[in-house]
Structures are given as structure tokens and as C-alpha cells.
Amino acid sequence: MARTYEVRTYGCQMNVHDSERLTGLLEDAGYVAAADGSTPDVVVFNTCAVRENADNKLYGNLGHLAPVKAKTPGMQIAVGGCLAQKDRGEITRKAPWVDVVFGTHNIGSLPALLERARVQEEAQVEILESLEVFPSTLPTRRESAYAAWVSVSVGCNNTCTFCIVPALRGKEMDRRPGDILAEVRALVAEGVSEVTLLGQNVNAYGVEFGDRQAFSKLLRACGEVEGLERVRFTSPHPAEFTDDVIAAMAETANVMPQLHMPLQSGSDRVLRAMRRSYRRERYLGIIDRVRAAMPDAAITTDIIVGFPGETEEDFLQTMEVVAAARFSGAFTFQYSIRPGTPAATMPDQVPADVVGHRYERLVELVNDIAWDENKRLVGRTVELMVAEGEGRKDAATHRLSGRGPDNRLVHFDPVVSTRSTTAGPTTAGPTTAGPTTDGSADTAPIRPGDMVTVEITRAAPHxxxxxxxxxxxxxxxxxxxxxxxxxAPAAPVVGLGMPKVGAPA
Structure with a gap:
């Protein structure tokens, strides 16, 4: 019988995309996904190292699996991702029941390492220092049938003092534009309607081959892919955000009016200590220009509270920028020491109780602004891409969920309104009415990936x-x-066969 697997993912979108590749590799090697509630033959942890609790979460989960493995002959545990790249042999020292440890640069080695560990009956630790083959050459089993991640680059050339990612993912390496577009077209041919372009600093794309406008050109080229309805990207760096990118966003119909751009701090002094090569004035200027070109754009951000040396005045400057920027949402973090980063040894570490109090104040302000911004949309008509996995709003209403062009999450009543209309045919396929109130079979059900038009009736902060x-x-x-x-959930995995990394000729 085929061996079963489960992949558990922590961290950013890059890790989610890497897990799709790990899944593809395992299925390509003959493994099958474990049924819900069953004990897998192989459990793979794809880890994150950005925050302190990532370590605790991993070792806690490994501890829980130890007695399960002891009772399950042949069971294997593998640990990969950023934390594996950082801790290396430390993982097998702390958790000697782990069979395989692999890093961010050699995810393609997983099946071979599992087999080697099984045959040799000892742990296999393989950590490469640099990328040899661009990950998009690997088989991929996508989580979604209608939306996909597409990596444009890996690695990072910045030296932010709080971040360990460059040490774990390496220097930025860019894919050839033709390879990226070939992958996008292949995905669209499979039925994908939305792609999200990924990079640690996605708008720095082109640095390896010396084209400062490479990213805006890539956005415009995506606009020419027939059948591709939505293009998003994450995460851009404010220091490299140029007006040609804003123009490409505004002038390319399928590039969505949405921007996630990390702020981290609203204090110039703290930004300098973070080695973030922009200041608050530049950041707010980018937002002003984005909104001038796309008035309905939704802008979200990342913010760190309690960076070493942050004073109350610094924190209030962050609150000022949040109030001025009017974010539709923010990922807020309490600073945590990451060994190996310059910030870990900085003086004036902020006491935990102070950080916690500031964090609560920031979250309250972010939520209030996001709620106000959402209230402005009540009464508007929006087209949603119906989502899978974001769940029904609740069992009583049986709402479905979808994402608008600005990426806001909308929970909607799937019953067809008496005001419903039939849209004209599009390249995406014919239109049809949705389900009737009595669930009769003469109308087709709304499916994830379909598009529905609704009117917003109520707003909440999120x-x-x-x-x-x-x-x-x-x-x-x-x-x-x-x-x-x-x-047919067991459909074969698709390998895209992209060429290896390198600058274009």
C-alpha cells in the first residue's frame, strides 16, 4: 500500500507555496495524502523562524508526536523550512526521533532523504548554503484550483536588523520573465483565474539582471495573459516602490487595487535602527500616489511594536502614521528577540509589559480605522471570487465567502436575489443563475472559483x-x-518544468 503523508505549514506565503511543492514531490514519489483523523506514515513540518514562538510551536508539536511514532512502526518525521535552516543539527539533538532535516535550498531532496533515513535507519540532515535549482522546477500540488502563488524571486538583499530571513533564504535570485509568464499561462490553462506574485521584496525584482522597471513590465505582461482575471503581489518594499509600478497597477485591468506594504514603524529614528531604507514621509507619499491613481485601493501593512530603544514618542509617531494612512488592515507584532540578528544584542530592550500595552493600543486603533473604512463600502456592489477554505460565516445563516477585487473578505447569502440579472458571456465561461431558495436542481450551485455580484449590507472590522x-x-x-x-481528488500532480535560475540572456 502507498505510504501516506501530512504536511504542516507555518509562516509566510513563501512557506505555503513551498509546502505545495513538498506535497507535489511526495505525490510524485508515490505517497498519498493521509485521510482526516488517520496517523500519517510521514509528517513534514515546514517551519518559520521569524518569531520566537515558532521554535516553541515546533518542539511542542514534535514532543506530541514522539509517543505516536513510538507506537507506529515505520512512521517518519521530517522538518524543513527556515527553522531547519537555522537550527540544523540542533533539531535532532533536541528531538532525536526526527528522521529528516532539510533546509530552504533543498526541498527537492525530501523524498530521497526519507528513503535514505528508512534504509540506513538513522537521521538524515542535509542543509545547503545556496540555491542550486529554482524551486519552480519541482512538481507542485496546489492547494487551490482557482488561485495560485507564482514566485518571481527567492532570497533578500536587505539587512533589516530584526530579520533573520536573508541568512536563511540567501541573496535575491530572480527568475527569467519568460519563465514566470510561462508558469502563469500554464496555470491559467489548468483553470486558475488569480495569481499572486511572490518575493521577499517582490518589487525589487530585476535587480539581478539590472532592470529597475522589470517588475512593472511583469505586471503589464500579466495583463496580456488571456483568461487571467486577477493579479496580486506581495510583499513590496517601500524603498524600492517606484511610480512605474503604480502606473502599471492602475493601467492594467487585471492587477487588483490592493497593496500590502510593510511599514514596521512610523518613527524615522526606529526605522534607521531597523535599517529600513525609507522614512515615514516617503512611505506616506507612496500611499498618497497609489490612492490618487486608484481611489478605491485597499492598503494593508505590517507593524512591529517594541523594537529595542522604542520610546513612547516613537510609538506615538507610529500611531500617527496609522491614522494618516487609513489602513484597511494590519498585521501587528510584538517584537521578539531572534538570535543571530543585530537587534538581538541591541541595548534598551523594551519591557514586555510596555510592549503589550502599546500593542493593545495599536490594535484598537487599527481595528477602529479598518471598521470605518469598511463602513464606507456599505451599499456598494462588488464582484467576488467565491472562496474555499475561508468557511461559512456561521451554521445558522449558511453564508458563503469570497474576496473582492481589493481582497476584502465578504460573507454573502448564496440565495439568488429577486433583483438578480444575467451577465453577458465572458472569456471565463457562460453565466448562469445560482441556487434557488428551495435548492431545486434546475439551477447549478455556486462553486469556489465562480464569480458572484453582491451588495454590501454590513461592515465589521475584518x-x-x-x-x-x-x-x-x-x-x-x-x-x-x-x-x-x-x-477526482487524487488527480496526478503537475510538474511545470521551469528552467533553472539565472539572469536572462
């Missing part, structure tokens, strides 16, 4: 609600792809 029913449904190729995958 989502919107549309309880007036669906005004229009557009059945798409992505919905067809989701339906086909659901009917």
Missing part, C-alpha cells in the same frame, strides 16, 4: 457581509476546475 442575496453569478473555468478536482 470582513463585510452581503445579506441581500446574489445579484449575478458568473460560472468560470476556475469553478469547473474546482468541480473536477473535487470529483
Amino acid at each position: 470582513h463585510l457581509v452581503a445579506d441581500g442575496g446574489v445579484l449575478a453569478v458568473r460560472r468560470t473555468r476556475s469553478g469547473d476546475a474546482w468541480q473536477a478536482r473535487t470529483a
Whole structure:
């Protein structure tokens, strides 16, 4: 019988995408996904090292698995990702029941390492210092039938004092534009309607081959891919955010009016200590220009509270920038020491109780602003891409969920409104009415990947609600792809066969 597997993912979108590759590699090697509630033959942890609790979470989970493995002959445990790259042999010292440790640069080695560990009956630790083959050459089993991640680069050339990622992911390496677009076209051919371009500093794309406008050119080129409805990207760096990118966003129909741009701090003094090569004035200037070009753009950010030496005045300057920027949401973090980073040994570490109090004040302000911004959308009509995995709003209402062009999450009533209309045909496929109130079979159900038009009826800080029913449904190729995958969940993995990394000729 085929051996079963489970991949557990922690951290950023890059890790989520890497886990899709790990899944693809395992299925390509003959493994099958473990059924819910069963004990897998192989458990793979794809780890993050950005925050302190990542270590605690990993070793806690490994501890829970130790007695399970002791009772399960042949079970294997593998640890990969950023924490594996950082801790290396430390993992097998702390958790000697781990069979395989692999790093960020050699995820393609996982099946071979598992087999070697099984045959030799000893742990295998393989950590490469640099990338040999761009990960997109590896087989991939995507989590979604309708949306996909596409890496444009790996690594980072910045030296932020709080961040350990450059030490773990290496220097930035860019893919050839033709390879990226070939992957995008292949994904669209499979039914994907939305792609998110990924990079540690995605808008620095092109630095390796000396084209400062490479990223804006890539956005415009994505606009020419027939059948691609939505393009997003994450995460750009403010220091490299140029006006040609804003123009490309505004002028390319399928590039969505959404921007996630980390702020980290609103204090110039703290930004300098962080080695963030921009200041608050530049950051707010970018936001002003984005909103001038795209008035409805939703802007989100990352903010760190309690960086070493942060004073109350510094913190209040961050609050000022948040109030001025009017973010539609923010990922807020309490600073935690990461060994190996310059900030870890800086003087004036802020006491935990002070950090916690500031964090609560920041979260309250962020939520208040996000709620106000969401309230402005009540009464507007928006087209949503129906989502899978973001869940029903609650069992009582049976709402479904979807994302608007600005990436806001909307929970909607799937019943067709009496005001519903039929949209004209599009390249994405024919339109159809949604389900009736009595669930009769003469109308097709709304599927993840389909597009629905709704009117926003209520706002909350982190989502919107549309309880007036669906005004229009557009059945798409992505919905067809989701339906086909659901009917045949064991469909073979697709390897994209991208060439290896390197500057274009």
C-alpha cells in the first residue's frame, strides 16, 4: 500500500507555496495524502523562524508526536523550512526521533532523504548554503484550483536588523520573465483565474539582471495573459516602490487595487535602527500616489511594536502614521528577540509589559480605522471570487465567502436575489443563475472559483457581509476546475518544468 503523508505549514506565503511543492514531490514519489483523523506514515513540518514562538510551536508539536511514532512502526518525521535552516543539527539533538532535516535550498531532496533515513535507519540532515535549482522546477500540488502563488524571486538583499530571513533564504535570485509568464499561462490553462506574485521584496525584482522597471513590465505582461482575471503581489518594499509600478497597477485591468506594504514603524529614528531604507514621509507619499491613481485601493501593512530603544514618542509617531494612512488592515507584532540578528544584542530592550500595552493600543486603533473604512463600502456592489477554505460565516445563516477585487473578505447569502440579472458571456465561461431558495436542481450551485455580484449590507472590522442575496453569478473555468478536482481528488500532480535560475540572456 502507498505510504501516506501530512504536511504542516507555518509562516509566510513563501512557506505555503513551498509546502505545495513538498506535497507535489511526495505525490510524485508515490505517497498519498493521509485521510482526516488517520496517523500519517510521514509528517513534514515546514517551519518559520521569524518569531520566537515558532521554535516553541515546533518542539511542542514534535514532543506530541514522539509517543505516536513510538507506537507506529515505520512512521517518519521530517522538518524543513527556515527553522531547519537555522537550527540544523540542533533539531535532532533536541528531538532525536526526527528522521529528516532539510533546509530552504533543498526541498527537492525530501523524498530521497526519507528513503535514505528508512534504509540506513538513522537521521538524515542535509542543509545547503545556496540555491542550486529554482524551486519552480519541482512538481507542485496546489492547494487551490482557482488561485495560485507564482514566485518571481527567492532570497533578500536587505539587512533589516530584526530579520533573520536573508541568512536563511540567501541573496535575491530572480527568475527569467519568460519563465514566470510561462508558469502563469500554464496555470491559467489548468483553470486558475488569480495569481499572486511572490518575493521577499517582490518589487525589487530585476535587480539581478539590472532592470529597475522589470517588475512593472511583469505586471503589464500579466495583463496580456488571456483568461487571467486577477493579479496580486506581495510583499513590496517601500524603498524600492517606484511610480512605474503604480502606473502599471492602475493601467492594467487585471492587477487588483490592493497593496500590502510593510511599514514596521512610523518613527524615522526606529526605522534607521531597523535599517529600513525609507522614512515615514516617503512611505506616506507612496500611499498618497497609489490612492490618487486608484481611489478605491485597499492598503494593508505590517507593524512591529517594541523594537529595542522604542520610546513612547516613537510609538506615538507610529500611531500617527496609522491614522494618516487609513489602513484597511494590519498585521501587528510584538517584537521578539531572534538570535543571530543585530537587534538581538541591541541595548534598551523594551519591557514586555510596555510592549503589550502599546500593542493593545495599536490594535484598537487599527481595528477602529479598518471598521470605518469598511463602513464606507456599505451599499456598494462588488464582484467576488467565491472562496474555499475561508468557511461559512456561521451554521445558522449558511453564508458563503469570497474576496473582492481589493481582497476584502465578504460573507454573502448564496440565495439568488429577486433583483438578480444575467451577465453577458465572458472569456471565463457562460453565466448562469445560482441556487434557488428551495435548492431545486434546475439551477447549478455556486462553486469556489465562480464569480458572484453582491451588495454590501454590513461592515465589521475584518470582513463585510452581503445579506441581500446574489445579484449575478458568473460560472468560470476556475469553478469547473474546482468541480473536477473535487470529483477526482487524487488527480496526478503537475510538474511545470521551469528552467533553472539565472539572469536572462
